[in-house]
Amino acid sequence: MKEMMIILVGSILVNNFVLSKFMGICPFLGVSKKLDSAVGMSVAVTFVMAMATAVTYPIQRGILDRFNMGYLQTIVFILVIAALVQLVEIVLKKYIPPLYRSLGIYLPLITTNCAVLGVTILNIDEEYTFLQSMVNALGAGLGFMLAMVLFCGVRSRMDESKNIPEHFRGLPITLIAASIVSVAFMGFSGVVEGLFH
Secondary structure (H helix, E strand, C coil): CHHHHHHHHHHHHHCCCCCCCCCCHHHHHHCCCCHHHHHHHHHHHHHHHHHHHHHHHHHHHHHHCCCCCHHHHHHHHHHHHHHHHHHHHHHHHHHCHHHHHHHHHHCHHHCCCHHHHHHHHHHHHCCCCHHHHHHHHHHHHHHHHHHHHHHHHHHHHHHHCCCCCHHHCCHHHHHHHHHHHHHHHHHHCCHHHHHHC
C-alpha cells in the first residue's frame, strides 16, 4: 500500500507530466483559460490515460513481449490511444455537447498528447505491475488536472492585471507564468520519499 501511495503522490506532484516532464503542453496552454474547460479536458485526459494503460499493458506483456515485437510498441500504443479518444469524443458529443464544443480542437489533440503516450510507455519502462501502472496513470491524470486548474487560476489573475507590459501580453506572459509554476513544482522533489519513509 505504501508503494502505491508513493507512485500516486509522486506522479501527481514530483513527476507531474506537465510541469516536470513538459508533456501535454498544447492542451495545458490552450484550454487553461476557463475553469470548466480545463476540468473537462483534464477528466477526458485522465480517462484516456487510465483506459490506455488498461489496454496497452496486456498488449505489451501478452503480445509484444511474448513474440519479441517490442519495436511495434509506439505504433500500437498510438493506435490504441487514438481509438480511445474517438470513443471519448463520441460520448461527449452525444451526452455533454457544451463540453464537447468548449474543448473544440483540443479534444482530438488528446490523440497526439505525448503525456498519454508517455504514461503508457513509462509504465512499461519502469516495469510496474498492472495495478502499479493503473495507479501511475490515475496519478498522472490527477497531476494533469492539478496543473490545469492551478494554471487556470494564474491565467485569470493575469487577464485581470493591468500591469503587464504590452510586449509581454498574450503568449509571452503565459509562457513565463508556466515556467514559474513549473519551478514552484520542483520544490516537491524529495518530499514524497520523506512522507512515506
